[in-house]
Amino acid sequence: MPIFLYVIILFLSYNGGSNMSVFGSNKNIEDSIEKIIHDNEDKKVTVNKTIDNKFVYLEFENEDKVFSYFVNVQTGQSVDFLSFIKEEERSNFLNKINELLYLKYPKFIADVLSADSVEKTYQIKDNELVIYYDHYTIEPSMNEKLFLVVNYNEIKDYLDFTFLLSADYQNEDGYNFSKDKKTVALTFDDGPGGAKTNEIVNLLAENKAHATFFMVGNKMENGASVIHNVLKNGNEIGSHSYDHKNMKRQKTEDILTKEEQTKTIYHDITGEDFIYTRPPYGSINNSIKENLDTIFITWNLDTEDWLHRDKNYIVDYVMNNISDGDIILMHDLYDSTVDAVRELLPKLYAEGYQVVSISELASLHDRTLEPHTIYRSIKRNSE
Ligand SMILES: [Zn+2]
Incomplete structure (x- = not known):
């Protein structure tokens, strides 16, 4: 089916879905979501769901790259993921992310990725937050994708929303040698x-x-x-x-x-x-x-x-x-x-x-x- 139709159907099912009661008469949020989907019509929609009645999480994919959006349910505004981190915990959150970066990557990479100026894409998954580092210049230049997988358990105290976490989920951050390399x-x-x-x-x-x-x-x-x-x-x-x-x-x-x-x-x-x-x-x-x-x-x-x-x-x-x-x-x-x-x-x-x-x-x-x-x-x- 053409992407155009796919988007319309997805949007309709969204409007008719159980989310309605959450947003009430707030038309801003519908407009925001419509605009985001329109702006991304060249991509495949992979997620469109409400998290903890706090925000709508929209995720798109194109050529292996993830794009994500967060729409605040109260204001209807598209906002940065960091706005769902408790304000007083933001520096703790960022410190934790940097700590995990240095565990996973060599210093010459972590030094670059931990800079505030590096553009990041936050992906919400069932048990983990994945952070993709989009724009970077690392010498010597890297071919591999750079990302961090963070178990919610490690950051739950900082988050301003709750989530259901599988009890048997195993955290995999840190560095491991691989037989494939x-x-x-x-x-x-x-x-x-x-x-x-x-x-x-x-x-x-x-x-x-x-x-x-x-x-x-x-x-x-x-x-x-x-x-x-x-x-x-x-x-x-x-x-x-x-x-x-x-x-x-x-x-x-x-x-x-x-x-x-x-x-x-x-x-x-x-x-x-x-x-x-x-x-x-x-x-x-x-x-x-x-x-x-x-x-x-x-x-x-x-x-x-x-x-x-x-x-x-x-x-x-x-x-x-x-x-x-x-x-x-x-x-x-x-x-x-x-x-x-x-x-x-x-x-x-x-x-x-x-x-x-x-x-x-x-x-x-x-x-x-x-x-x-x-x-x-x-x-x-x-x-
Ligand atoms: Zn010798």
């Missing part, structure tokens, strides 16, 4: 690197990313607080030997003794054990592989950050070579590496990559990692 592991060797490691940990947290730090045993005792900070933020730590000597040039029994020593130091600090080992220089032979009871993780993307000490080189190298399942090697020792991470994480996010620890990469790609095996990358099983 491209996923890579970022790894940092030779630390703990003091303030530089902590800076990297902050950047990872701001960007909803995790990494694996391969640390040197004889540096750990002076780095206990850094180690705690790394773990507290959802990152992982592996062994990078006790003294960073090439394992191939040592007796196997010496390597085993020193690995035990590293394990003990780490356990004393964290109460945990290593799962992974990265031999210094990636240098390993069959005897080490067979005798050391660990999973060996090397890399397939070497940024050579220690050699170039150049932020732009590192960023370009990674962005030009990255693909799903890669393991990237860096060192948490240099300012240029910290600067590269600051620029790289938003770029990777914008390109659709999630950046995770080794364990998360294996789990998201449905891979089980085996001891006495060397992994240079962790691709999906089908590849």
Whole structure:
């Protein structure tokens, strides 16, 4: 049926519906609704209903985009959604929305979306309020739709209207890694690197990313607080030997003794054990592989950050070579590496990559990692 007819019928059914008693003789509201529907006749009407006798909610859809209108039942005026937030609670409401934005999105996105000036579309659903962010400029530029889903339970104290909420409704905000997205592991060797490691940990947290730090045993005792900070933020730590000597040039029994020593130091600090080992220089032979009871993780993307000490080189190298399942090697020792991470994480996010620890990469790609095996990358099983 032509949209024109569809709109007329919808409008008629609206006039004849149970809403009549609510509006009484207020002709303003009918005129407002008529005008809104007329202004949107190129779109499909998806909702037209009265909420809590307070407002009529009109929703349209066109090419996957949602358009919404709120008509105040008392005045008949089309108003902003925020007018149905209790006046004294408006700043609390906006603070709550911003809090949820920072939970869901990396900081470089949330910083932009939380600005008052960003245009928003509020969509009323049965159990949740969905906020679409319409006009934005985010660098690096994003392809994905930006929106926030807010369970009414989280904002009910601020709303000036009531709603029926399903008892079994589960809230889904916050950030979760997805098996459907491209996923890579970022790894940092030779630390703990003091303030530089902590800076990297902050950047990872701001960007909803995790990494694996391969640390040197004889540096750990002076780095206990850094180690705690790394773990507290959802990152992982592996062994990078006790003294960073090439394992191939040592007796196997010496390597085993020193690995035990590293394990003990780490356990004393964290109460945990290593799962992974990265031999210094990636240098390993069959005897080490067979005798050391660990999973060996090397890399397939070497940024050579220690050699170039150049932020732009590192960023370009990674962005030009990255693909799903890669393991990237860096060192948490240099300012240029910290600067590269600051620029790289938003770029990777914008390109659709999630950046995770080794364990998360294996789990998201449905891979089980085996001891006495060397992994240079962790691709999906089908590849
Ligand atoms: Zn190293």
